[in-house]
Amino acid sequence: MDDESAGASTLTPAPKRAAVLCAQIEDEIISANLGSGHLLGSESELSQRYDVSKAVVREAVRLLEHRRAAVAKRGRNGGIFVLASARDMAISLVCNYIDFAGVSTRELNELRGPLEVLAVERAAEHIDDDDITKLRALLRTSRGGGRPWLNMHRALVAASKNPALDVLLGAILDSIWKRVPVGIIAPKGTDDDHTAIVEAIIAGRAADAAVLMREHLNTLARQTTRGTVTTPRPMAKLPARLAEAIAREIHSGGHVPGDVLGSEADLLEQHGVSRGVLREAVRILEHHGVAAMHRGPGGGLVVGRMSSARAAQAVRRYLDMMDIPSGSLSEVRNAIELATVEYATMRLSDQDRKTLLQHLEFEDAERSDQLEIGYQFHRVLSRMTDNRAIELLADVLSSVQGARVSEKGDPGALLDAMHRAHGRIAQAMLDGDVAVARRRMTRHLQDGVDPLVGPSRSTGGSAA
Numbered sequence: 001m002d003d004e005s006a007g008a009s010t011l012t013p014a015p016k017r018a019a020v021l022c023a024q025i026e027d028e029i030i031s032a033n034l035g036s037g038h039l040l041g042s043e044s045e046l047s048q049r050y051d052v053s054k055a056v057v058r059e060a061v062r063l064l065e066h067r068r069a070a071v072a073k074r075g076r077n078g079g080i081f082v083l084a085s086a087r088d089m090a091i092s093l094v095c096n097y098i099d100f101a102g103v104s105t106r107e108l109n110e111l112r113g114p115l116e117v118l119a120v121e122r123a124a125e126h127i128d129d130d131d132i133t134k135l136r137a138l139l140r141t142s143r144g145g146g147r148p149w150l151n152m153h154r155a156l157v158a159a160s161k162n163p164a165l166d167v168l169l170g171a172i173l174d175s176i177w178k179r180v181p182v183g184i185i186a187p188k189g190t191d192d193d194h195t196a197i198v199e200a201i202i203a204g205r206a207a208d209a210a211v212l213m214r215e216h217l218n219t220l221a222r223q224t225t226r227g228t229v230t231t232p233r234p235m236a237k238l239p240a241r242l243a244e245a246i247a248r249e250i251h252s253g254g255h256v257p258g259d260v261l262g263s264e265a266d267l268l269e270q271h272g273v274s275r276g277v278l279r280e281a282v283r284i285l286e287h288h289g290v291a292a293m294h295r296g297p298g299g300g301l302v303v304g305r306m307s308s309a310r311a312a313q314a315v316r317r318y319l320d321m322m323d324i325p326s327g328s329l330s331e332v333r334n335a336i337e338l339a340t341v342e343y344a345t346m347r348l349s350d351q352d353r354k355t356l357l358q359h360l361e362f363e364d365a366e367r368s369d370q371l372e373i374g375y376q377f378h379r380v381l382s383r384m385t386d387n388r389a390i391e392l393l394a395d396v397l398s399s400v401q402g403a404r405v406s407e408k409g410d411p412g413a414l415l416d417a418m419h420r421a422h423g424r425i426a427q428a429m430l431d432g433d434v435a436v437a438r439r440r441m442t443r444h445l446q447d448g449v450d451p452l453v454g455p456s457r458s459t460g461g462s463a464a
């Protein structure tokens with residue numbers, strides 16, 4: 001009783017339930033592939049369908065509006081309407097994680113490289129006449145930089161015809177784009193680079209396209225890896241901008257989960273905004289698990305433990321809905337595993353060396369009958385990359401595959417072969433030999449001796 005200060009609870013209608021409802025509506029849009037303009041229903045219809053109060057519906061809709069996922073229209077033909085497609089919704093949830101978890105431009109660029117190279121290799125195989133028309137038109141209109149830069153890279157990903165790459169790399173490109181300062185022009189030679197890449201793809205020269213893309217990205221990275229400053233999107237409303245500002249403060253201040261950022265009164269004074277704006281910003285932060293307002297003595301805005309589970313769940317739903325072939329998933333997964341072993345080897349600390357050896361001992365002792373143990377080795381490696389974008393995508397893909405892969409072959413023999421392969425990869429890492437580590441990882445992935453999947457999770461469950 002005491003720890004709930006009188007006025008606050010009545011002014012804040014059940015923020016947690018609104019966040020849950022918001023996630024339910026997002027899932028509904030993704031699973032049913034609802035398009036922009038689809039009427040979800042009136043406020044009272046949603047309140048009945050989800051068995052919550054109208055106040056909770058209103059708050060959930062406001063969270064959806066901040067992300068431009070849905071919009072409430074008043075009047076005779078009013079109601080709650082979908083704004084974003086299922087694909088855009090999945091992308092925006094991954095972008096939200098990237099932004100609110102404070103993933104840096106360095107981390108994004110490190111993952112972008114291997115995925116964009118994979119995209120042009122696949123595009124050289126799968127490109128069709130429509131893509132060719134589109135890419136050539138973009139080459140004509142994109143001269144001089146600006147937003148067409150993003151459109152060109154997006155079009156190349158689309159031409160790869162891989163929905164997993166489309167949604168995951170799409171989110172990374174969007175996140176990088178948001179950080180490019182307004183008004184910046186594309187580096188010299190960009191148009192020529194794009195032309196050469198597109199022509200190599202059209203000619204079916206996959207290896208050339210890959211080399212050209214790698215060189216192009218090196219040029220870009222030299223010009224855009226300046227800090228982790230996120231330029232606020234011009235269309236974001238004040239509460240969303242405030243939420244992002246507080247999230248940046250959490251990351252730049254080195255705060256850890258459990259830290260108290262200040263009371264509501266402190267934050268009002270610090271940011272010079274109205275109580276209504278602050279509370280809405282806090283709801284956005286709570287929705288993403290960045291921070292939560294704790295009431296009562298010793299309370300205040302407390303830094304939370306952010307989880308990528310929500311983003312992973314949205315992508316999993318989207319890929320299930322798209323019913324993509326497992327080969328498309330594996331090729332993205334393999335690109336990420338190679339980036340993982342490369343960065344983990346480059347950044348192997350003394351503690352990582354111990355962890356690696358301990359994990360191999362654990363695997364040796366425990367591998368008798370659990371297939372999931374193979375995945376744990378790869379997860380241990382992804383934690384050594386010092387790259388949360390890599391960690392996030394590896395988690396997302398293993399959870400997607402987890403729902404699909406079943407046991408195959410003789411588990412005992414598979415697990416022995418897997419354990420030997422892991423030992424050889426680890427040895428190359430301990431030797432600091434990136435090339436050999438990558439080569440052994442490639443062979444390990446080709447052998448397919450461990451299914452690389454995470455714990456299978458129930459499809460209906462909420463973020464764990």
Ligand SMILES: [Zn+2]
Binds near residue numbers: 149152153190216
């Ligand atoms: Zn480019």
Ligand SMILES: [Zn+2]
Binds near residue numbers: 375377418422444
């Ligand atoms: Zn393995």
